[in-house]
Amino acid sequence: MKPLTFAVLRMLADGEFHSGEDLAHKLNISRATIWNALKEVDEAGLALYKIRGRGYRLAEPMQWLDRTKIASALGAQANRFNLELIDCADSTNTLLMQKAALGAVPGSVIAAELQTHGRGRRGRSWHANLGGALIFSLLWRFNQGVGFLSGLSLAVGVALLRALKSLGVDGMALKWPNDLLHHDCKLAGILIEVQGDVLGPSFAVIGIGINLKLSEQIRNHIDQPATDVYSITGIMPDRNQALGCVLGHMAQVLDIFVARGFGGLRAEWVEHHVYHNKNVRIMLPDNAAEEGLVTGVDNEGALLLKTRSGERRYSTGEISLRAEPRSL
Numbered sequence: 001m002k003p004l005t006f007a008v009l010r011m012l013a014d015g016e017f018h019s020g021e022d023l024a025h026k027l028n029i030s031r032a033t034i035w036n037a038l039k040e041v042d043e044a045g046l047a048l049y050k051i052r053g054r055g056y057r058l059a060e061p062m063q064w065l066d067r068t069k070i071a072s073a074l075g076a077q078a079n080r081f082n083l084e085l086i087d088c089a090d091s092t093n094t095l096l097m098q099k100a101a102l103g104a105v106p107g108s109v110i111a112a113e114l115q116t117h118g119r120g121r122r123g124r125s126w127h128a129n130l131g132g133a134l135i136f137s138l139l140w141r142f143n144q145g146v147g148f149l150s151g152l153s154l155a156v157g158v159a160l161l162r163a164l165k166s167l168g169v170d171g172m173a174l175k176w177p178n179d180l181l182h183h184d185c186k187l188a189g190i191l192i193e194v195q196g197d198v199l200g201p202s203f204a205v206i207g208i209g210i211n212l213k214l215s216e217q218i219r220n221h222i223d224q225p226a227t228d229v230y231s232i233t234g235i236m237p238d239r240n241q242a243l244g245c246v247l248g249h250m251a252q253v254l255d256i257f258v259a260r261g262f263g264g265l266r267a268e269w270v271e272h273h274v275y276h277n278k279n280v281r282i283m284l285p286d287n288a289a290e291e292g293l294v295t296g297v298d299n300e301g302a303l304l305l306k307t308r309s310g311e312r313r314y315s316t317g318e319i320s321l322r323a324e325p326r327s328l
């Protein structure tokens with residue numbers, strides 16, 4: 001979306017009607033230019049009413065990200081982060097990986113109002129509507145080598161779980177290795193990209209997408225059960241407070257991870273694993289499948305499975321996990 005579209009949307013944030021003439025006058029452009037700028041908002045999953053004689057109105061008021069409010073939600077932890085708020089990114093992870101390679105400081109955060117090519121694992125997509133999600137990436141640097149980071153996506157899952165719980169979301173579960181679920185519906189996704197030496201140092205760009213209030217348009221793009229905070233709690237959270245809260249919990253969990261590895265968070269993770277002591281099917285990168293009973297995860301975040309041919313250990317990577325209703 002063009003910068004002008006964001007400028008007009010900011011003027012419509014209150015959810016009230018604004019005439020094309022008034023918008024055009026304030027931005028010193030023509031009414032036709034306003035009309036053109038707003039043509040694109042469907043792509044962002046936003047519902048916009050255009051009524052002759054009254055003007056334009058967003059279906060719902062929209063809260064924009066605000067650096068001061070995020071910092072105030074972070075409180076004493078604010079100085080651990082270097083926040084960059086942007087209107088639109090292809091992918092906040094891609095952008096932050098580039099900045100990380102150029103020396104961006106640890107704690108750098110890129111949060112986007114809109115992400116046009118959000119990525120999941122293995123070329124999959126992450127979808128979010130403008131104003132209805134938290135979409136951000138966080139850079140963290142480690143003295144340890146990349147191998148140490150194998151359990152990081154699980155650790156980050158614990159941080160999201162704690163943060164959303166403190167925002168009033170109960171009944172969440174984690175799915176190995178990188179999903180946050182609520183009653184089998186996906187509430188948030190984590191995409192971690194790492195780089196560095198075997199013996200260290202290394203860094204991780206931790207990409208997070210959290211559904212606050214999915215629009216119908218965006219729901220239609222998602223090919224698996226999904227949910228959002230609003231559907232669970234009945235309240236649309238304050239986006240700035242929510243982002244501050246999530247970042248604060250991430251810093252706390254990353255401190256534990258750096259000091260003690262994933263082992264320091266393992267018990268809490270296992271307690272919330274949706275498939276703990278359940279039969280599952282593992283899909284391997286070569287499309288082969290393995291069935292077994294989930295017995296836990298180890299200190300490196302690898303999944304432990306009891307199969308017909310004995311105990312197996314699967315490290316994160318390109319593996320997917322699904323429930324297997326048959327018992328073995």
Ligand code: ATP
Binds near residue numbers: 120125177211319320
């Ligand atoms: P795996 O079990 O291998 O992690 P996954 O389907 O959860 O599989 P991810 O790469 O973690 O894969 O996430 C991408 C997938 O998440 C997409 O293919 C889509 O099905 C789903 N998805 C995309 N956007 C959203 C969203 N906003 N909310 C919930 N789910 C989404």
